[in-house]
Amino acid sequence: MFPLPADLKSKLSVFTYPADSGNTKHCYFCPKCGVRILHAAVLPDGSMRPTVSIKGGVIESGLDWKEMKPRHIYTRSAVMELPEQWECYETTAPAQYGPAPGDGAKDKKTKEE
Numbered sequence: 616m617f618p619l620p621a622d623l624k625s626k627l628s629v630f631t632y633p634a635d636s637g638n639t640k641h642c643y644f645c646p647k648c649g650v651r652i653l654h655a656a657v658l659p660d661g662s663m664r665p666t667v668s669i670k671g672g673v674i675e676s677g678l679d680w681k682e683m684k685p686r687h688i689y690t691r692s693a694v695m696e697l698p699e700q701w702e703c704y705e706t707t708a709p710a711q712y713g714p715a716p717g718d719g720a721k722d723k724k725t726k727e728e
Contacts, residue, residue: 626645628645637658638656638657638664639656642654652673654667655667687702689706689707690703690705691705691706
């Protein structure tokens with residue numbers, strides 16, 4: 616996915632900032648309306664974090680969300696109902712998805728908790 620293809624990159628704007636984890640976060644957004652499209656992080660060693668955050672609301676159609684196994688982070692501020700079978704974390708996901716502050720199973724929550 617990275618580097619972004621030139622035709623896609625030409626349609627997006629980006630701002631970059633240092634994350635608390637020591638990573639550098641790239642936030643790609645629509646320059647016309649300001650909606651964020653995706654986030655990607657560069658680790659302190661200069662390599663890309665092995666995951667990206669794609670904002671599901673920007674995908675018009677074609678995905679069967681029920682068949683996917685998405686992981687949702689920062690669900691404490693979720694504005695939509697998340698199905699019970701989805702893996703959710705109030706803050707960040709565990710280290711197996713790439714380094715981030717607050718990693719660990721203690722952050723994992725289900726809808727029942």
